[in-house]
Amino acid sequence: MPEYLYPGVYVEEIDTGNKPIEGVSTSTAGFLGIAERGPTTATFISSYAAFQRSFGTYYTDIKGNQAYLAYAVEGFFLNGGLRCWIARATSSTAKTATITSGAITVNSAGPGIYGNNIAFWIRAASIAPKDATRFRLTLYYWASSADAAAALAAFDPKTGILNPAPGQSEDFDNLSTNPNSSMYFAGALAGSSNLVTVSPAAGGALAVTAKPALLAGGDDGGALTLADFEGSSTDPTNLTGLAALNAVDEISLLCCPDENSQPAGQIAVQLEAACSNLKDRFAILNSPANAGVPSNVVPTVNSQRGYAAYYYPWLKVINPVNNIATLIPPGGHMAGIYARSDNNENVAKDPANEPISGIDSLQLPIDNQTQAVLNPIGVNCLRFFKGQGNLVWGGRTTSPDPDWQYVNVRRLFIYIEKSIQQGTQWVVFEPNDATTWARVRRSISDFLTGLWMQDMLQGATKDQAFFVRCDSTTMTQADIENGRLIAVIGVAPVYPAEFVIFRIGQWSGGASVTEG
Numbered sequence: 159m160p161e162y163l164y165p166g167v168y169v170e171e172i173d174t175g176n177k178p179i180e181g182v183s184t185s186t187a188g189f190l191g192i193a194e195r196g197p198t199t200a201t202f203i204s205s206y207a208a209f210q211r212s213f214g215t216y217y218t219d220i221k222g223n224q225a226y227l228a229y230a231v232e233g234f235f236l237n238g239g240l241r242c243w244i245a246r247a248t249s250s251t252a253k254t255a256t257i258t259s260g261a262i263t264v265n266s267a268g269p270g271i272y273g274n275n276i277a278f279w280i281r282a283a284s285i286a287p288k289d290a291t292r293f294r295l296t297l298y299y300w301a302s303s304a305d306a307a308a309a310l311a312a313f314d315p316k317t318g319i320l321n322p323a324p325g326q327s328e329d330f331d332n333l334s335t336n337p338n339s340s341m342y343f344a345g346a347l348a349g350s351s352n353l354v355t356v357s358p359a360a361g362g363a364l365a366v367t368a369k370p371a372l373l374a375g376g377d378d379g380g381a382l383t384l385a386d387f388e389g390s391s392t393d394p395t396n397l398t399g400l401a402a403l404n405a406v407d408e409i410s411l412l413c414c415p416d417e418n419s420q421p422a423g424q425i426a427v428q429l430e431a432a433c434s435n436l437k438d439r440f441a442i443l444n445s446p447a448n449a450g451v452p453s454n455v456v457p458t459v460n461s462q463r464g465y466a467a468y469y470y471p472w473l474k475v476i477n478p479v480n481n482i483a484t485l486i487p488p489g490g491h492m493a494g495i496y497a498r499s500d501n502n503e504n505v506a507k508d509p510a511n512e513p514i515s516g517i518d519s520l521q522l523p524i525d526n527q528t529q530a531v532l533n534p535i536g537v538n539c540l541r542f543f544k545g546q547g548n549l550v551w552g553g554r555t556t557s558p559d560p561d562w563q564y565v566n567v568r569r570l571f572i573y574i575e576k577s578i579q580q581g582t583q584w585v586v587f588e589p590n591d592a593t594t595w596a597r598v599r600r601s602i603s604d605f606l607t608g609l610w611m612q613d614m615l616q617g618a619t620k621d622q623a624f625f626v627r628c629d630s631t632t633m634t635q636a637d638i639e640n641g642r643l644i645a646v647i648g649v650a651p652v653y654p655a656e657f658v659i660f661r662i663g664q665w666s667g668g669a670s671v672t673e674g
Contacts (some may be wrong), residue, residue, distance in 0.1 A: 176597065179581030179605035184505045184573050185497035187234060187242040188409035188439070189490070190387060190400055190429075191227030191416040193217060194301070195272040196352075198389075200402040201244045206235045211326065212267070212352045213244060214301070216477060216484075219378065220271070223419070229475065230415035230490025236516030237491050238498025243409055245402045247387045247416070248379070255376030260365030261335050262295075262343065263357045266376055273376030275299060275306040276353055277324075280367045283332045293364055294331045295343065297353045298324035306372060313369050320370075328353055335364050384424045387414065404432055410572065411496055413442045413489040423458030426466070430556075433465035438576045440569055442496070443556070444487035445470035445537070447521075452528045457536050457556040464555035464562030467492075469538050471521035473514070485521055488514075488540060495550060496569075505573045506614035508566040508654040510553035514540060520548055536563070553654055567651045570614065574649060578602060590638050595628045598645055602626045606649065616652045624649045 162168060188200075194214025203209045209231045217225040227244070234242060248269050255266040255273025259280060266273025276299050283292035298320065300306040305322040313320060328351055333343040335358070347356050354373075389399015397405050403412065412433055417425035429441040443466050449455045457468040469488045477484045491514055499509040524532075524539045529551065532539055538552030553565045562568055582601065588594045603626050609615050610623040617623030628645035637644060 176604065177581070177584050177601050179577055179601055181605075182410075182573065182576045182580060183241075183408060184410045184569060185240065185500045186408045187239060187411040187413060187493040187497065188245070188403040188406060189227060189231055189234075189242055189493075190245045190247060190403060190412075190414040190425075191230065192219070192225035192382070192419070193227050193244070193246045194225075195266070195268060195270060195299075196244075196246050197268045198246050198248055198398045198402075199396060200406050201246075203231065203242050203244055204240065206232045209244065213246060214272070216479060224484075226415035226486050226490075229484070229486040230413065230493075233473075233475075233486070233491035233516055234494040234497070237494025237514070238501065239494035240497060240501070241408075242493075243403060243406050245389065245399055247382060247389070247399055249382055249386055251377075251379030253375055253377040253379065255373035257371065257373045258359045258362065259367060259371070261359055261362040262364075263359045264373060265355050265357070266373055267352065267354055269376065269379070271303075271376045271378045272299075272301075273373050275301065275303050276373045277306065277310060277370035278354070278367075278373070279370040280365065282366060285332045291334045291336045291339070291364065292341075293333055293335070293343075293366065294329070295333055295347075295356075296330075296370070297328040297351065298370060299326045299353055300324050310370055310372065315369050326353065382419065384420050384428070387416075387420065387425050388428060400428060400432060404436060407438070410439050410569075411442060411493045412439050413444075413493050415444065415487050415489050417444055417489075418446045418487070426458040430459045430461050430466040434461065434463060437465075438572055439465075440496075440565075440572060441466040442489045442492050443468045444489045445472070447472055447485055447487070452522075452524065452532060455532060455537050459556060460536075460558055461556045462559060462562075464557035464559065464564075464568040466556050467538055467554065467565050468536055468556050469540060469550075469552075470532070471524070471540060473517045473540070474519045474521060475516065476518050483518060491516065492550070504612060504614055506566055506570045506609075506612075506652050508553035508564060510538070510550050510565075510654065512550045513546075514548040514550065517548060524551075564654055566654060570651050571649075574606075574609070577605065578647070581605065585643060590641065590643050592629070594643070598628045598643070599626050602628075602645065602647060606647075609649075614652065616650045622650065 194217035196213035216228050252269035254269045257264050264278050266276055279296045281294045283294050309320040309322050332341055333346055334341045387399050389401040391401035412429050414425050426443045433439045433441045455470050469492055472485045473488050474483050495512045496509045499507055524541045529539045536554050536556040541551040542548050554563050555565055555568055557563050606624040615623040625648045632646045633644040
């Protein structure tokens with residue numbers, strides 16, 4: 159209680175005891191796939207341009223295998239996505255390109271042969287203060303090894319011109335080899351370079367180089383395996399693959415555009431398992447490019463609790479580099495549509511009957527008869543409608559359980575569960591008594607009331623939309639003595655109007671005739 163020493167009017171803020179629950183984000187995607195280059199740890203990306211700076215663009219490996227990660231991320235942002243995380247999959251035998259020059263070791267940002275196309279140039283610092291520890295580091299990258307070699311062979315240090323010009327360059331001036339300097343190179347480049355990582359070389363002295371030199375030793379390694387996509391979880395500071403995305407709490411959508419690079423839906427199974435185990439994200443699965451006639455299309459995994467959805471057919475886009483039509487999986491575009499629907503409406507709205515942006519056409523047309531076969535088994539069709547364009551025309555999960563057969567229902571429960579989990583952390587170590595129980599009930603009830611008022615729950619009244627119980631009926635004395643506070647919550651989700659039926663009849667005077 160504050161002490162009042164002079165007459166007047168005082169205003170005090172008090173804690174009402176009710177802790178509001180804020181809804182979590184549902185639109186952050188996690189992409190696992192094959193990229194031209196870049197790090198293998200989970201990397202946050204907020205635009206396609208940022209993706210290109212770190213991971214490159216459309217990519218076909220030296221064996222001619224098409225990678226789809228770049229297309230998927232581009233489609234995500236074209237369709238309304240705003241935030242995503244990337245985990246680049248690489249072979250366990252891939253090697254990082256490197257070079258040591260005096261006091262500095264330079265490594266490519268990730269493993270792969272691409273690192274051999276990165277050149278570095280150490281020059282004298284161009285800005286004050288100048289001393290023996292100061293230097294300027296410039297980095298160059300060419301997508302083609304032939305271009306890199308040609309540019310360096312013809313390089314003239316007097317003009318500094320590189321021809322062919324690098325596709326990407328970075329310049330860091332006034333760096334220092336002094337660990338006590340605010341411009342110490344190891345700290346200054348950490349998180350700032352998209353091309354390399356740097357570290358001090360033991361016993362070396364700063365050495366200015368006459369011209370740029372290429373890194374060496376980068377190798378793609380052997381063919382990728384399922385284990386490469388699953389990634390490594392042994393070192394918490396260096397998680398890779400799916401393990402890296404699993405550790406990112408804010409991810410709510412999971413997609414691997416290159417899932418069909420492995421046989422028999424193996425990656426799809428891992429994606430669904432990750433979502434089912436973590437219970438805070440949803441998997442978007444792709445049909446294979448060679449799925450054949452629609453009647454042969456079958457979801458690669460049945461998600462018993464509805465943590466995955468399966469989309470068909472593939473999309474046709476025009477590659478702006480060569481102006482050639484390319485078939486790509488739909489998952490990246492769908493993740494963007496999910497995000498757009500969530501941001502424009504809310505997570506309770508099924509992301510169906512939504513336009514697909516950034517494509518030329520669909521792989522093949524789907525008619526009503528075809529969808530009548532596919533829809534009941536959980537295949538969400540993408541269709542073209544005259545006057546409307548290309549639309550998402552399905553909103554089901556791959557679950558055989560009717561309770562979890564709709565995408566919006568499962569994702570609504572993910573949203574509610576995660577929001578309550580994060581919004582009730584204050585309860586931990588509070589007295590497990592009636593006062594705390596009442597506060598828990600109020601917090602959760604207020605949150606669910608807000609959802610009901612946004613039409614995210616069905617029911618004419620709050621009592622029809624949800625219930626919250628947290629009292630002596632939801633926990634035993636043994637629960638209390640063992641530190642367990644248990645609340646029981648029930649909600650009535652809104653189901654989509656998947657089949658809209660109009661009964662039309664003739665009416666004349668007091669008589670009517672009904673068709674059907």
